[in-house]
Amino acid sequence: MPSDKALDDILLGPADRTSPCAACDVRDVSICAVLDPDELKRLEKIVTRLAVQPRETIFCEAAPAEYLFNVTGGAVKVYKLLADGRRQITGFFFPGDFLGLAHLNKYAYTAEAIEEVRLCRFSRRKLEKMLEQYPKLEKHLLQTASNELASAQDQMLLLGRKTARERIATFLLALSERAKRHGRSGERVNLPMSRGDIGDYLGLTMETVSRTFTRFKNDGKVELTGARHVTLQDRQALCRLAGLVEDEPVSAVAGSL
Amino acid sequence: MPSDKALDDILLGPADRTSPCAACDVRDVSICAVLDPDELKRLEKIVTRLAVQPRETIFCEAAPAEYLFNVTGGAVKVYKLLADGRRQITGFFFPGDFLGLAHLNKYAYTAEAIEEVRLCRFSRRKLEKMLEQYPKLEKHLLQTASNELASAQDQMLLLGRKTARERIATFLLALSERAKRHGRSGERVNLPMSRGDIGDYLGLTMETVSRTFTRFKNDGKVELTGARHVTLQDRQALCRLAGLVEDEPVSAVAGSL
DNA sequence: CGGGACTTTGAGCAAATTCAACCATTGTGG
DNA sequence: CCACAATGGTTGAATTTGCTCAAAGTCCCG
Structure with a gap:
């Protein structure tokens, strides 16, 4: 607004x-x-x-x-x-x-x-x-908290147990899902945050984030059009890496991501 | 009951x-x-x-x-x-x-x-x-969710950015705080879970957990009386490692831990 | 254009993992 | 009551993943 x-x-x-x-x-x-x-x-x-x-x-x-x-x-x-x-x-x-x-x-x-x-x-x-x-409002707040909690738990699994490539794949797919939910393409993903921010979100250094991006590019999994813009090219490979059976979940509703 | x-x-x-x-x-x-x-x-x-x-x-x-x-x-x-x-x-x-x-x-x-x-x-x-x-109940549920969320976020910081020693120190202090809240000593800490469980909670292997425990023992930070029982001996050193200014917080109320 | 911030790439390093062997504790059956 | 199997815990050596430090490259934007 x-x-x-x-x-x-x-x-x-x-x-x-x-x-x-x-x-x-x-x-x-x-x-x-x-x-x-x-x-x-x-x-x-x-x-x-x-x-x-x-x-x-x-x-x-x-x-x-x-x-x-x-x-x-x-x-x-x-x-x-x-x-x-x-x-x-x-x-x-x-x-x-x-x-x-x-x-x-x-x-x-x-x-x-x-x-x-x-x-x-x-x-x-x-x-x-x-x-x-307005108890409706309170119920919705509880809903919001519970969504945030669910993504926090997904993130713990990511931070505690996933490899760098799995983390980046999960991250890109989550952003893509969010873009889809908001009516955008889902293939073209915008990255408003810096490499350092992505690293600090995924428990990696910016260097590892960067290296992993270039590796994905070389593998044909993504296209990098400018540092702040990624196109997903092999979504299935990314899903496999992220540990998702198929496309859907990641973090079903908003909250964080 | x-x-x-x-x-x-x-x-x-x-x-x-x-x-x-x-x-x-x-x-x-x-x-x-x-x-x-x-x-x-x-x-x-x-x-x-x-x-x-x-x-x-x-x-x-x-x-x-x-x-x-x-x-x-x-x-x-x-x-x-x-x-x-x-x-x-x-x-x-x-x-x-x-x-x-x-x-x-x-x-x-x-x-x-x-x-x-x-x-x-x-x-x-x-x-x-x-x-x-009973809106009181709903309010309390929201409270519970918000507590869980707060500890989930502490845990993300731990999993994403702390070293093995810092993780173990944080873990022991959190258990100690909980024991205190429940009226137990706070120095003597019980570990009902296995080394593997601790590792899977802290994003480490059971071997690293074990090694870190023995290192703390050798440094005089803790005493290990049987595998499932720890006594905190140098609480201040543990706090410093955990990244706590002084003793209190860790995870103020229940939820998880 | 030029300057600053951000990004990428490279080489060496280190923390934690993996793999493997050994030890301790406990509970069970001979 | 002891031997021994089973489970869980500890320790060691080699390996690996991701980190650190350093340099070079890009992309904005004025």
Whole structure:
């Protein structure tokens, strides 16, 4: 959803302009999907739309978790750090994803914009009040948490037991699945994040990521058209490597990836 | 809570016997803690108590998630497998832990008893009905999921970025914290699981686990009294290795570990 | 164009794995 | 009650995968 007032005037009729959420382009994949128009209006009252520039942090690990976010544009990485700077990216968040699930009122990780990011921001306190009146919302939150948990467990299997090639294959297929779910091709996959980010997500170094990409290219499994763009050429081989019987699962719904 | 009727007669007065949950020794750390006596009575009506022998599976990954469980005795390991048998244990569950969170109505992992395990089993269908009437319960379920998520993210950092020694140190401290929370010493730590299980949990081989234990012993960090029992001797050194500033966190509440 | 950030490639290295043998503990049957 | 088989744990040597350090190459963008 563009937060730009002028843009709203161009894109929306006057009726819709009173309800920007109703016209949000990620509405049907986001948490708002479960709300009816009346409820949506209440939600709008407590929402702030904002933009974050690349490399800016959205919130920091261990800070009081005052806000929750809905990503409406751009890509976000979330990570945890060790004292000496080693970093583990625990997820990437894209439009439609819900961000900011906390533990004991502290953020469990730092969130940082990769590209220019657009967000809907909710006060946790106010949202919690709404939760009491709309159990649907609470149920959906539980759903979101359970999705995130499922992908976290897949990721543990990847980090603990898969080889570098298996990790990269799994990663590319997950991105491809996500692109498909959002109506994009599924063969052409965009990589908004750097090689270093991919490494920190998969528990590898950027060098290993790079080498594995070139190896896949030489094997005819993928085509690399610029560093931030991959075309899957032998999906079946990638599935076999990733440990998927056939195409489907990877991480069925959003959450992280 | 013993499910044995005769044992109940011995241990409990007639008033308590009508409400075994009220006398459950993990009641105050488990999901039941949020229920008042009346609600507890309703819960009891839909609960089945059962015992599972070591190495028996409680449920299987990808099977329809018909039941939820509360562990009341013994230790459970939950894991995911790759086609060639590589295994990642995603968590250990102990008395008081809630087991069986599912994704898309399928279990996300296989659960297997390590020792003899005692469980309270709920039908998911019936519990969901109760959920609608007791929002407290739903809130607590969300809490449980969020705890599990937080430890899953800690585990990703461990699996992706920590060395073998750091992993083992983190593991021992987490077990120690749990023992403390349950009123046990915190220095003497019990290891109901095998070296292989520890390896599959930490993304290592059993040989590396074993070598690291002996190295810790030689360094005076721990004492090994029998394979399934460790005494922490230099907690500060272990904390430093684990990447903890001081003693506390690791994984603040249950969920897994 | 030129400069900076990111990516790729190469060579040597190291942590953890693999494979194999040995040891300890436990429980069972002779 | 002891011998011995079975299971799980430890130790060693060789190997390997992925890492580190270093240099060269690319791609944006102003």
